[in-house]
């Protein structure tokens with residue numbers, strides 16, 4: 331005999347059958363089950379229990395049985411019964427630790443550094459809460475019932491794919507047919523999927539930028555691919571070297587709009603060289619357009635995908651433009667690869683929330699996304715200008731005026747000590763060295779990768795002051 335009831339916000343599941351089977355009467359079983367629920371805290375102090383009539387009906391037992399169990403527990407002090415406020419779990423019925431139980435110690439909460447310029451995050455305080463909520467409200471109100479079920483299209487909701495197709499064509503020069511867009515949980519998820527797809531076509535190696543995010547290289551490695559570093563300089567990755575990597579290299583991962591982390595824009599010649607390599611070898615270009623919306627000195631250069639949509643998998647993400655916590659990303663897949671990508675993805679889309687997808691679609695269509703990006707662009711541009719002014723005469727800033735990070739070049743032999751000294755001053759910094767591919771033949775370069783997007787507006791000024799104080 332199993333019963334459950336709904337109280338004011340609390341659902342309690344009671345299993346009386348074991349006690350009854352054990353030869354005890356129903357009343358004793360119910361009394362014990364309620365006592366145990368109060369003792370363990372499953373029924374929180376103050377919780378109002380249903381009337382004996384309702385509870386008896388729910389459990390399919392006599393009302394008297396419930397009334398007697400309540401009476402016994404009131405007498406024991408586990409419950410209180412007052413005219414007008416019904417029967418409640420007594421305030422003193424706090425959960426008690428079982429004898430011998432080891433108390434669970436909460437890990438001591440370590441205070442992080444007061445200031446951080448670690449790259450990789452937008453200003454989380456800039457998340458457009460009100461506009462997002464308004465979009466979510468409209469999206470949920472208008473959502474068809476099937477949005478609440480398992481997604482039947484592994485590519486994700488068509489509403490978002492259509493909204494993105496329009497936005498990407500307009501803002502990033504991407505050839506984007508909604509049918510060829512695949513939604514994913516951020517770039518990392520998409521990269522893993524494509525890595526698995528490449529492995530399935532027997533690709534062994536992927537070229538990556540000699541300075542790049544170690545976690546992305548690791549994701550590729552975990553799918554069974556080896557990563558080969560390309561030299562990176564002021565013109566971006568040296569794509570003319572791709573041919574020299576040999577036939578085992580079947581793909582290249584690039585950040586053409588704003589090389590991460592060195593900050594170069596891939597020049598037109600190197601864009602063309604990448605596309606030529608892909609066309610002659612059948613290789614695939616993976617374009618990580620992580621911060622393409624943020625360019626401050628000129629109109630953003632269009633995506634490389636526009637040069638050859640048949641050879642480029644384009645990746646976009648909401649992690650910089652909105653927030654990494656959303657875990658939303660999108661890929662535009664070449665027609666020839668679509669079937670293989672979908673085969674790897676599986677039959678049902680379980681990777682991201684349909685309601686978030688509908689909300690983002692609404693956010694884009696309503697113009698809120700453009701407004702938000704425009705606002706954040708101004709904020710980040712102002713910060714970058716302030717950063718450049720603050721370090722002028724101390725260290726050179728390299729990389730284009732774009733994105734959420736800048737590179738401050740340092741004299742040889744100083745990077746490590748500076749990062750450490752800053753940490754003592756409560757400022758978290760990141761050096762360029764951690765992004766270097768371990769197999770890279772490039773001469774070592776020392777620099778700071780400064781994520782000026784990371785601080786909140788209120789901590790930006792003291793963070794910048796802490797940085798200038800830490801510089802040589």
Ligand SMILES: Cc1ncc(COP(=O)(O)O)c(C=O)c1O
Pocket residue numbers: 450451515516517518519543585590618620647648649654658659
């Ligand atoms: C170079 C680069 N690509 C992509 C991303 C976004 O990754 P995701 O969409 O998985 O959050 C980041 C975020 O830090 C990044 O630095």
